[in-house]
Every structure is written in C-alpha cells, then in structure tokens.
Amino acid sequence: MEATPPSEREQEAPDARPVILFVDDEANILSSLRRLFRSSNYNVLTANSAREALGLFEQGPIDLVVSDMRMPEQSGAELLTQVKGQWPNTVRIILTGHADLSDTIRAINSGEIYRYLLKPWNDEEFTGVVRDALAVKSLRDEKERLEKLVRQQNAELQSLNSNLEEKVRERTAEVQRTMGLLSTAHESLKKSFLTSIKVFTALIEQRGGTIAGHSRRVADLAKKMAQEMGLSDNDAQEVMVAGLLHDIGKLGLPDKLIQTPYVLLNSTDRAEFEKHTVNGQAALMALEQLTKASLMIRHHHERYDGKGYPDGLALDRIPIGARILAVANDFDSLQNGTLEEHPLNRSDAVKVIISQSGKRYDPNAVEAFKLLVGGEAEPVSTEAAVRSAELKPGMILARDLHTANGMLLLAKDHALDERLIGQIFQFERSARQPLPLFIYR
Incomplete structure (x- = not known):
C-alpha cells in the first residue's frame, strides 16, 4: 500500500491532537526533533524551508511552530513575523545555534515570540517549553470562548423588554445554563469552584451602573464580619459566596427598577423589585453546593424586628448569614445610592447602620461591623x-x-x-x- 505523503494533510483523517511544526534546513535536526516528540501526544509536522512551512499553514491550522533562526532564502525571524500576521493564534518559538543577540531581539519584537531556545538544546527543557506553550494557548482560547459567551449573554439581557414573569423564568434557565458552562470551564482549567463563582459575579455586574463592583464589596465585608463573629471558616466562606451572588435575582428586572433608589419606587414597582430575593433562591435551587447560600439570598432583606421581606422573619429565625449580609449590603447600597434618594458618604453610612441596631439589624452583626470599619475611619490598606x-x-x-x-x-x-x-x-x-x-x- 502506498503511504500518504505528509504534505497532503487535507486527505488525512481528522486528528484532535495539537499540531506542532518544526522548521529547519538541516535534515539531521528535523530527525532529532521527530525522535524527541515521537512518543508525545502531538501531531508532528516538519519543513526544511520557510516556503514549505507556509505551504503547511495553508493546508490547516497549526497550534505551535518552532523555527530555526538562520535558513537560506528566508530567516526564521522573517517566517515567524509572517506567521504572526496571517495566523496570530499560532504560538511561535525561535531556535538558534548562534549567539546573535540583536537578531534574537529583533525576532522576539517583530514576531512576538513566546520563547527562544539555543542549539544544542536540553531535551527536557525543550519538551517542557512546548508543553507550557500549548497550555498557554489552550488557556487563551478558553478565555476567548468565555468572553464571547459573556458578550452574548449581555446582549440578550438588554433585549428583554416585556412580560416580566416570563422574563424571570427565562433568565433563571439562562443562569442555570451559564452556571453549567462555568462549571465545565472550571473542570477544564482546573480552577476552584470559588473562582467560577467570581467569574459569574462578573457576568452579573455586566449591566454596569451603580451595581458594578457592589457584589464583590458586599462579599468581602460579609466574610470579615462572619469571621469576627466567630463563624467557622466554612460558614464564613458560605457567607462570602452568598454575598457574591446575592443580587442574582435582579438579572430579570428592567433597568428602571435596578437604577432607581428603593425609597423612590412606587408600591407596584417596589412589590416587583422585592421578588428578587425569591427569584435569586430559585435560580440556584438546582445547585446542591449553593443550598445554604441560596437560603441567605432569600432572607438578606429580612429585618431583625420582623418588618422585612419576603417572609417577615425576625430575630434568630433569620439565618445568621442573612443577618450579616443585610448589614454589608445596606452599607454599600447607602453609599452607591441604590437604597436612599441620595448617596451617603462613608461616615454617614456608618452612622445609619449603627442607629438601626436592634431594629433593622442584628446587634451582634452591627458590633462586628463597628469593629471592622473602625467607626468612621477608612480601612488601612494592606x-x-x-x-x-x-x-x-x-x-x-x-x-x-x-x-x-x-x-x-x-x-x-x-x-x-x-x-x-x-x-x-x-x-x-x-x-x-x-x-x-x-x-x-
């Protein structure tokens, strides 16, 4: 049976392995590189000139190219500069046996080279550089995919303009799909679950305005308050996660309800706005690891005196995490203008929180808050x-x-x-x- 010529890549069966290309005018160098990567899980291509290498690029995508610096007709630096212009997603590495610093610097600048390696090379270093370069490319490709996803989700959020109840149901399903996608990204990138939650918090805040950064500030203060009140590390972490996601139920609300201070909403709009706590719990109900956080989200607008919503709970019937979130959330909302008619400065916001101890807020949570904010002083930067x-x-x-x-x-x-x-x-x-x-x- 006649073997398929290596250059005829369009006739080969689909191959999911990363494609790497070695370019060198010395046949013995290419043979050594083939042997070095023979047992690796890569699809290895070789070319003995820049012209042959460009022909391979025309036939299909190449993930990484390693080119010798000095070759007849066209140098490695010139080749990689051309690759950068036509195939920018390909990772580029230069291989040189000459101690020519100026040429190397010029190659790095013009071709945006990932690394350069010297002849003779160390096999372990060479394979490690290739492995790391492909890992960087994989991470970059995944980030581009997620950024495209965020743009799509944001466009869909802005297009919703009718039937609020249906909008909430659609947004809940969308949130659950997005959480599933982020969970998949978490596995592929080997990130922690908390990192995935923070990525999703950034999606929530894509609507901008005064909501931007709010969830992260609330989560940070709430976690510190939980630690100050003696909660375990796990419970403090649960409070922080709830803080990151406490406004998830607002995703289905129109911009008017989000951007108007709560005290200025009429009774109809206020009733619609107050559904966000229940909608937030519903959005996370299917995620077992967020069960505790979703309960805090439902109750973070309850009042210590029983006059809050959605269930009118009072005193210790309100989950401790929700009592902590109430203080942290209102402290930030007072300053960003989403709670009262006009934004308050930090000092006045502290006074309002302290004045409502035992009424709106749990006295123990207020005491922890006072210790952390230091009265009216700004926190010391670390x-x-x-x-x-x-x-x-x-x-x-x-x-x-x-x-x-x-x-x-x-x-x-x-x-x-x-x-x-x-x-x-x-x-x-x-x-x-x-x-x-x-x-x-």
Missing part, C-alpha cells in the same frame, strides 16, 4: 499596585485579577510563580494593555 515587570515568585494577589472587560483571570490570594508571571506577561502582550495588579505588602 495592598500595593504593581506593574507586571515588578512581579516576583511568591507574591500573593490582594485582589482578583480581571481583564479590562471584567473577565476573571486569577482569584484573590493566588500565589504567583514563574509560570503564572510568564502567562501574565504573555496576556498583556496579546491584549496590548497592562493588567491591574495588586499584591499584599
């Missing part, structure tokens, strides 16, 4: 803003790391190593803008 060039292994993120459009990259308290710092460099280079980085002092 973080510092840094540039990516200042990052060092061992540093710990003091804030969640997001892209400019709100997509979560790394969660707060994530310890950085050389691999992650390299990925941050690569992402900034691809996005052509710096990321907002904050680390603990």
Whole structure:
C-alpha cells in the first residue's frame, strides 16, 4: 500500500491532537526533533524551508511552530513575523545555534515570540517549553470562548423588554445554563469552584451602573464580619459566596427598577423589585453546593424586628448569614445610592447602620461591623499596585485579577510563580494593555 505523503494533510483523517511544526534546513535536526516528540501526544509536522512551512499553514491550522533562526532564502525571524500576521493564534518559538543577540531581539519584537531556545538544546527543557506553550494557548482560547459567551449573554439581557414573569423564568434557565458552562470551564482549567463563582459575579455586574463592583464589596465585608463573629471558616466562606451572588435575582428586572433608589419606587414597582430575593433562591435551587447560600439570598432583606421581606422573619429565625449580609449590603447600597434618594458618604453610612441596631439589624452583626470599619475611619490598606515587570515568585494577589472587560483571570490570594508571571506577561502582550495588579505588602 502506498503511504500518504505528509504534505497532503487535507486527505488525512481528522486528528484532535495539537499540531506542532518544526522548521529547519538541516535534515539531521528535523530527525532529532521527530525522535524527541515521537512518543508525545502531538501531531508532528516538519519543513526544511520557510516556503514549505507556509505551504503547511495553508493546508490547516497549526497550534505551535518552532523555527530555526538562520535558513537560506528566508530567516526564521522573517517566517515567524509572517506567521504572526496571517495566523496570530499560532504560538511561535525561535531556535538558534548562534549567539546573535540583536537578531534574537529583533525576532522576539517583530514576531512576538513566546520563547527562544539555543542549539544544542536540553531535551527536557525543550519538551517542557512546548508543553507550557500549548497550555498557554489552550488557556487563551478558553478565555476567548468565555468572553464571547459573556458578550452574548449581555446582549440578550438588554433585549428583554416585556412580560416580566416570563422574563424571570427565562433568565433563571439562562443562569442555570451559564452556571453549567462555568462549571465545565472550571473542570477544564482546573480552577476552584470559588473562582467560577467570581467569574459569574462578573457576568452579573455586566449591566454596569451603580451595581458594578457592589457584589464583590458586599462579599468581602460579609466574610470579615462572619469571621469576627466567630463563624467557622466554612460558614464564613458560605457567607462570602452568598454575598457574591446575592443580587442574582435582579438579572430579570428592567433597568428602571435596578437604577432607581428603593425609597423612590412606587408600591407596584417596589412589590416587583422585592421578588428578587425569591427569584435569586430559585435560580440556584438546582445547585446542591449553593443550598445554604441560596437560603441567605432569600432572607438578606429580612429585618431583625420582623418588618422585612419576603417572609417577615425576625430575630434568630433569620439565618445568621442573612443577618450579616443585610448589614454589608445596606452599607454599600447607602453609599452607591441604590437604597436612599441620595448617596451617603462613608461616615454617614456608618452612622445609619449603627442607629438601626436592634431594629433593622442584628446587634451582634452591627458590633462586628463597628469593629471592622473602625467607626468612621477608612480601612488601612494592606495592598500595593504593581506593574507586571515588578512581579516576583511568591507574591500573593490582594485582589482578583480581571481583564479590562471584567473577565476573571486569577482569584484573590493566588500565589504567583514563574509560570503564572510568564502567562501574565504573555496576556498583556496579546491584549496590548497592562493588567491591574495588586499584591499584599
């Protein structure tokens, strides 16, 4: 039987393995590379010139290309610059046996090279660089998929304009589908469940306005209050998750109800607005791991004196997490103008919370709140803003790391190593803008 020529890729059966291409004008080098990656789970292609390599690019997608620097007719730097322009998603690596610093720098700048390797190479280092490069590409492709998903979800949110009850049912189903998608992303990227929750919180806040950042501020304060009140680490974590998702029931509400201060709503609009706590619990009901958080979300607008909603619970009948969320949520809402007619400064917001101790709020929760906010003083900052060039292994993120459009990259308290710092460099280079980085002092 006649073997299929390697160049005729369009005739080969579909292959899900990553495709890597080695380009070198020396046949012995290509043979060595084939042997090195013979047992790997890659589809390995080779070309002995830039012209032959470009022909392979025309035949199908290539995930990673490794090119020799010096070749006749067209150099590796020129080849990779052309690849960058026509196939920007392909990861590019330069291989050189010459200590020519200027050529290497020019190749890195013009072709946005991921790494460069020297001949003779170390086999373990070479395979590790290829493996890491493909992992970075996979992570970048997944982020692009999720960003596209967020844009689609946001467009759909803005298009809903009639039949509020039907809208809530549709939004609940949409939320559950989105949570399923994020859970899948969590498995493929090996991220924690909490990171997935934070990604979804960013989706909730895509509607912008005063709601932007609200959930994260509430979650942070609520967790600290829970710890101050002696709750276990697991219970404090549950409170924080509930804080991140406490406004999920507002996804089905029209912008008018979200952006109008609560005290200015008429009785009809107020009744519609108050359904968001029950809708929030319903949206998360199918997720067993969020059962406790969904109960806190249902009751975070109950009052300690029994005059709240939706169930008119009072005193200890209100879940402790919901009593904590009530304080944290109202403290932020007083300042962003969604509760009273006019936004309050921080000092006045503190006074309002303290004045309602024993009436609207649990006195124990208010005492924990007072200890944390320090009366009227601003909290002491324990973080510092840094540039990516200042990052060092061992540093710990003091804030969640997001892209400019709100997509979560790394969660707060994530310890950085050389691999992650390299990925941050690569992402900034691809996005052509710096990321907002904050680390603990």
